[in-house]
Amino acid sequence: MRHFPRALTPWLFLLAPLALLITFTYAPIVNMVAYSFTDWDGVSPELHYTGAHNYAEIFTRQDLFEVFFVSGYYLVASAVQIVAALYFATILSFKVRFRNFFKGVLFFPSLINGVAIGFVFLYFFQDGGTLDTVLRLFGVHTDHAWLGSPVSANISLAGVSVWRYMGLNFVLFLGAIQSIPGELYEAAELDGASRWHQFRYIIAPGIKPVVTLTVILSVSGSLSVFEVPYIMTGGATGTETFVTQTVKLAFQYNKTGLASAAAVVLLLIVLAVTWLQRRLVPDSADNRMDLV
Amino acid sequence: MTRRIAARALVYATLIAATVVVLLPLGVVLLTSLKSSREMADDSGALTLPDDLLNLHNYATAFQDGRMLQAFGNTLFIVVFAIGGTVLIGSMTAYAIDRFTFRFKKLVVALFLLAALVPGVTTQVATFQIVNSFGLFDTRWAPIALYMGTDIVSIYIFLQFVRSIPISLDEAARLDGANAFTIYRRIIFPLLKPAIATVVIVKGIAVYNDFYIPFLYMPSQDLGVISTSLFRFRGPYGAHWEIISAGAVLVILPTLIVFLALQRFIYNGFMRGATR
Numbered sequence: 001m002r003h004f005p006r007a008l009t010p011w012l013f014l015l016a017p018l019a020l021l022i023t024f025t026y027a028p029i030v031n032m033v034a035y036s037f038t039d040w041d042g043v044s045p046e047l048h049y050t051g052a053h054n055y056a057e058i059f060t061r062q063d064l065f066e067v068f069f070v071s072g073y074y075l076v077a078s079a080v081q082i083v084a085a086l087y088f089a090t091i092l093s094f095k096v097r098f099r100n101f102f103k104g105v106l107f108f109p110s111l112i113n114g115v116a117i118g119f120v121f122l123y124f125f126q127d128g129g130t131l132d133t134v135l136r137l138f139g140v141h142t143d144h145a146w147l148g149s150p151v152s153a154n155i156s157l158a159g160v161s162v163w164r165y166m167g168l169n170f171v172l173f174l175g176a177i178q179s180i181p182g183e184l185y186e187a188a189e190l191d192g193a194s195r196w197h198q199f200r201y202i203i204a205p206g207i208k209p210v211v212t213l214t215v216i217l218s219v220s221g222s223l224s225v226f227e228v229p230y231i232m233t234g235g236a237t238g239t240e241t242f243v244t245q246t247v248k249l250a251f252q253y254n255k256t257g258l259a260s261a262a263a264v265v266l267l268l269i270v271l272a273v274t275w276l277q278r279r280l281v282p283d284s285a286d287n288r289m290d291l292v
Numbered sequence: 293m294t295r296r297i298a299a300r301a302l303v304y305a306t307l308i309a310a311t312v313v314v315l316l317p318l319g320v321v322l323l324t325s326l327k328s329s330r331e332m333a334d335d336s337g338a339l340t341l342p343d344d345l346l347n348l349h350n351y352a353t354a355f356q357d358g359r360m361l362q363a364f365g366n367t368l369f370i371v372v373f374a375i376g377g378t379v380l381i382g383s384m385t386a387y388a389i390d391r392f393t394f395r396f397k398k399l400v401v402a403l404f405l406l407a408a409l410v411p412g413v414t415t416q417v418a419t420f421q422i423v424n425s426f427g428l429f430d431t432r433w434a435p436i437a438l439y440m441g442t443d444i445v446s447i448y449i450f451l452q453f454v455r456s457i458p459i460s461l462d463e464a465a466r467l468d469g470a471n472a473f474t475i476y477r478r479i480i481f482p483l484l485k486p487a488i489a490t491v492v493i494v495k496g497i498a499v500y501n502d503f504y505i506p507f508l509y510m511p512s513q514d515l516g517v518i519s520t521s522l523f524r525f526r527g528p529y530g531a532h533w534e535i536i537s538a539g540a541v542l543v544i545l546p547t548l549i550v551f552l553a554l555q556r557f558i559y560n561g562f563m564r565g566a567t568r
Binding site for chain 1: 299303304306307310311313314315316317318320321324329337338339370378381382384385388389391394395397400403404407409410411412414415416417418419420421422437438440441442447459473476497500501503504507518519520522523525533536537539540543544547548551555558559562563
C-alpha cells in the first residue's frame with residue numbers, strides 16, 4: 001500500500017457506502033422529482049411532460065386532499081402519547097415498586113411486529129371482540145362497529161398508534177430524566193420542594209430538548225403513518241393516510257407521476273419541519289452537524 | 293401525610309391501568325389462539341378461558357399452512373446479511389470520516405446527514421424502479437440492499453464510538469508499519485464491539501418487524517418473511533380468529549424472548565438510536 005496515494009485511502013472506505021447511498025437514496029429522489037412532472041404509469045415506455053398538473057391535483061381533488069385531515073387524528077394522538085409518556089417517565093423515575101416490570105410492560109409494544117399488532121387490534125375492535133366483551137363486563141351493551149364509520153375508525157386506529165409508540169417516547173424521556181444528576185433532587189428535597197416543584201424546576205428543564213424533538217418529529221410522523229391503517233383497514237372507511245394513498249396510487253393504480261408528486265410534497269413538509277426544529281432548538285439532541 | 297398516600301395510590305392505580313391496557317389485547321389473543329373452532333363458534337365471549345390450555349392445534353395449522361417455518365428462514369437470511377452489511381458499511385464510513393481529512397469531506401458528511409431526514413416510505417415510488425432495473429425485484433437481495441444502503445442511524449452510532457477511540461492507537465500501529473486497512477481491521481473494528489452490539493439489536497428488531505419493504509419487493513409466496521406471511525393469513529383464515537391469533541403469537545413470542553433476555557441492551561440501544 002506504500003505506493004498508493006494517501007489521499008485516495010478514505011475514498012476506498014467510502015466507495016461502497018457512497019455507492020449505496022447514491023443508488024438508494026439520492027437517485028430515487030432525483031427520479032421522483034422528475035416523474036412528478038409527468039403522467040408516467042410506471043411501466044410503459046411513453047410518458048408526457050404535464051408541468052405542475054400533478055401537484056395541482058393533490059391540492060384540489062378533494063378525495064386526495066382529505067388525507068391531510070386524517071393526519072389530524074394522528075397529530076392529536078401524538079399529543080396524548082407524549083403527555084402519557086411524560087407522565088409515566090416522571091413517576092417511574094422516582095422509587096416505585098416493580099419499576100422494571102412496569103417499564104418493560106410499557107415499552108414492549110414498541111418492539112412488536114406491526115402486522116401482529118394490526119391483527120391483535122382487529123380482534124380487539126371486532127364485533128364481540130375484546131373491547132365489546134370488556135364493555136359488557138361493565139354493563140355497557142353496544143353493537144357499535146368500531147371500524148365502521150370514518151370518525152370512529154380513525155380514532156380507533158390513532159388509539160392503536162398511541163398503544164404502539166407510547167413506550168418508545170416513554171423510554172427516551174425516562175433516559176433523559178435519569179441522566180439528571182441525583183444530587184439535584186436531594187438538594188431540592190432538603191429545601192422542602194414538593195414533587196411538583198421537582199418536576200417543574202428540575203425535570204422539565206432537563207428533558208426539554210428531547211421532548212421538543214419528539215413533538216416536532218410527531219408532525220412528520222403523523223403524516224407518514226402507514227402500517228397500522230394499511231394492515232387493519234387497507235385505507236377503507238376514510239382511514240386513508242398520506243402514505244397509504246401514495247402507495248396505492250403508485251402500485252395499484254399505476255399513477256407513478258401523481259404518486260411521485262405526493263411523495264415530493266411529503267418530503268418537502270418533512271424537510272421544512274426539520275428546518276424549523278433546527279431553528280427553534282439549536283442545541284437539541286438531534287443536532288448532528290457537530291460531526292464535521 | 294394523607295395527601296402523600298393518596299398520591300401514591302394514584303400512581304399505582306395509573307400504572308396498573310396502563311398495564312391492563314397494554315396486556316389485555318395481547319392476553320386475549322393468546323387465549324383465542326388456544327381455543328378450538330367449536331369454542332369460537334359458541335359465542336362465549338373473548339375473555340373466557342379455553343377448554344384445553346394446551347390445545348396447540350391452531351399453532352400447528354398456522355405453522356404448516358401459514359408457511360411460518362419458511363418465513364422464519366427467509367427473515368433470518370435477510371437479517372444476517374442486512375446486519376452484516378450494515379456493520380461493515382457503517383464502521384467503514386465512520387472510520388473514513390473520523391480519521392481522515394480529504395477534499396469534499398464536508399460534502400460527504402452532509403450527504404449522509406441529509407439522507408437521514410428523508411423518510412424511506414416516501415421515496416419507494418422511485419426506489420422501486422431502481423431496484424427493478426437491477427433485477428433485484430422479487431429476490432431476497434432487494435430488502436438486504438435497501439436495509440444496508442439506507443441506514444444512517446448506524447453510521448451515526450459508529451461515528452460516536454470511533455471518535456472515542458484514541459488516535460494514539462492508530463499512530464502507534466502506523467509506526468509499526470500498519471496501513472490504513474490493517475488499522476481498521478485490527479484496531480478500530482475490534483474496539484467497536486459495543487457499537488456493533490447496539491446496531492445488531494436495533495437493526496435486528498427493525499428488520500424482523502419491517503412489513504413495507506418485503507411486502508413491496510417480494511410478492512412471491514416462497515419469499516414470505518414473517519410480516520408478509522402473517523399478513524397473508526387474512527385471506528384464507530379471514531373468519532378463523534383462533535388461527536390468526538396463533539400466527540400473531542408465533543410472531544410475537546421470539547420478540548418477547550429476546551426482550552426478556554437482552555432488556556438492558558435493548559433500552560440502551562433504542563436510546564442511542566433514537567436520540568441520535
